[in-house]
Amino acid sequence: MILNHSHTDISRNEGCTLTGVLSVTCFLQDAVTVIHGPTGCTHHNASLLHASLAENDCFDIPLLVSSNVSEEEVIFGGEGALMQAIRSAESYNPSLICVVSTCIAETIGDDTAAVCRESRGVPVVHIPGSGFLGGGFSDGIQNALMSLMDLSSPDLHSTEEGVMIVGEKNLEYEAEENYAEVARLLSLLDIDSGLRFVRRMPAGDCSRISSARYAILRDPSLDPIGSALSSRFGTEIISGFPLGLEGSLRFLRQAGDMAGIDALPAIRDEEGMQDDLVATFSDLAGISVSINTSMADPGVLQVARTVMDSLGMVEEDPGIPLPLPFDPPVGTTGVRRMLQSWRRGISRA
Amino acid sequence: MPECINPIWPCALTGAVAFLAGYTGISVVIHGSSGCYYYPKSLIRTPLFGSFILHDEVVFGTGERLRSVVAEVSKRGGRVAVVNSCVPALMGEDLAPYLDGYSALFVDAPGFLGGVETGYRIAGETLMGEAAITGDGANIGGVCLLDPFWRGNLHEARRMLARAGIPVGTVVAADHIKAVSHASPLTVMVNPDYPAIIGEDSGSLLGISSCSDTIMRVSERVPGADPSPLLDECRLAEERAITACEKYLRRHDPPVAAIAAQAGYASFFGEILTTYLGADSPLILPRNDSSGVAVTDYATIADALSSDEYTLILGSSYEHQMQPCAAFVGITPPQRGRVILGSPPLAGSEGMLNGVEMILNACMDRKKKV
DSSP, X not given: OOOOOOSSOGGGGSOOHHHHHHHHHTTEETEEEEEESOHHXXXXXXXXXXXXXXXXXXXXXXXXXXOOOOHHHHHHOSHHHHHHHHHHHHTTXXXXXEEEEOHHHHHTTOOHHHHHHSOOSSOEEEEEOOTTTSOSHHHHHHHHHHHHHTTSOTTOOOOBSSEEEEOOOTTOTTHHHHHHHHHHHHHHTTOOEEEEETSSEEGGGGGXXXXXXXXXXXXXXXXXXXXXXXXXXOOEEEOSOOBHHHHHHHHHHHXXXXXXXXXXXXXXXXXXXXXXXXXXXXXXXXXXXXXXOSSOOHHHHHHHHHHHHHHTOEEOSSOEEOOOOSSOOBHHHHHHHHHHHHHHHHHHO | XXXXXXXXXXXXXXXXHHHHHTEESEEEEEESOHHHHHHHHHHSOSOOEXXXXXXXXXHHOSHHHHHHHHHHHHTTSSXXXXXXXXXXXXXXXXXXXXXXXXXXXXEEOOGGGOBHHHHHHHHHHHHHTTOXXXXXXXXXXXXXXTSTTXXXXXXXXXXXXXXXXXXXXXXXXXXXGGGGGGBOSEEEESSTTSOOOSSEEEEEOBSHHHHHHHHHHHHHHSTXXXXXXXXXXXXXXXHHHHHHHHHHHHHSOOOOEEEEEOHHHHHHHHHHHHHTSOOOOOEEEESSSTTSOOOOBHHHHHHHHTTSOOSEEEEOHHHHHHOTTSEEEEOSSOOTTOOOOSOOOSBHHHHHHHHHHHHHHHHHHHHHHO
């Protein structure tokens, strides 16, 4: 139960900035993340990652090194503890060390960035992660992506084949299925998906970010990352995964335009698939349903109502309450899963 | 302090919140940033509130924000407990004036002070400043909402005390907040790693011999109490456990076990393994430092578990992941990937039987797979 009294700052509603950062850095292969703060902050996140990854049949938790700030460091400063933690991280021979500062590190005034700048045999990136200073979970994701972008140089002249996928929600239960749907749509245009910045990506691939000509953001909240990619590396951007039926067709058009490909045949194919989908769920036509809009994501509501219109469902009160997904369904396949959930809900009513 | 790799035991703040959240009639506000709210909230399935402090409040003071949250929460009725987290604790603000006019309990339990048990003790000592011992009988202590066996232990302790004719004073920490004002002079423990807080610690109900000793000790001091039905019950329970273990051992060798748990539970299961199953003393990796050095570092635990061919692991889902081929008994939080709805105990005679049952079933299931 949350109390949100602030009318000016939505970050009170979100999870911790640190968790947002870790949802990115923990998905860099051969990198180690150092968390500069008390062990409690690291434990909270190790436990969350343990739970989230187990849901996706991944039973190894990422390596998180805590600088273990206790009362002594709070009083005398924690930079020594951070240096020790970085040395410990180095002993694992990673390709990259990500150092994330926490509320405590910021409050006691440790210069985490300066410690990270010291010359070492392995690159060390500082990512701000304090919960109260940096906003919330989504700010953490942006901080991480922005900092990792610094590992790439605009001077790279090679060009990546394929489209870079940016900012996948790594803790999302359906993350891999959503990616697969985007890859399917791109394949209709004979476009490959390329770098996944960042999902199970080798840390060394951060240097290749600048060479991607095109990128697709997970959602429009990552527009600042898209702008940075455009201004620094000239990357062309699509500002979000395709949402719902109409969104999928629009996505094909955008991707085709971006890559200079005629998207019309792909759009026709997808329209055919969507017609089949609507026919499969024609038993839902005419059913009176209701939607609880109070906590729903506006994107979810928009997709849901469009689909209801397509099927001829009737929204009225009282009606059978429809279960809504937490995030807007990605692509035509996402809509199919939402409809299956609706059908189950209606059959139980 | 040396660095720590993937620490797997929660902080003092979480322990303090778990203590207070066990009481009805009091709303718990976590005074800190969002991360300090969401993690305890994910573990403790009761309503919790947060102040969600932000940058401006850290710079200019968190008191006004705290007061506005407490004002809002107070409208629900009952009292309010404020648990202070690392950042406001570091700022050194005097928050007491901001709680003036509210029936608020202030608990200073920043995470950097230690682990769960430390926070539980701090919260307990703060609340028990208001307690009064007015009744006969015994309190039930060592109940903590983070313990996967807390409800089962509570039911079993109540059953046993009732059977011996011993009235229950208050339950620490799962009771109405007003119950602390009519506590009993004695306390029996269901999980000795959480301190008694109030009343004289009269022993533990973990394990048959401790259980018998504790019930006899308390009965001697409570007028009208009769321990004999329970002592008979304990003897019968032990016979059943021995029979089941002997049958298992006719076809199988004793397990080679490692236990990763709070020290009290580790000792309880260690005794079952050595006494009833003839096993060698198990490797014990205690989560807390009540009887040695706590081992809460994932990498250290993984190394220790790979040092021998353990056939039985008792611990959390972390240890289960480290040794997926061993028989596994979940006794330590977290228990991810498993459904736990019922209330099995570890305390009391039923708890001992449940402990033996879990071990034997896990070992037999593993044998079927191998």
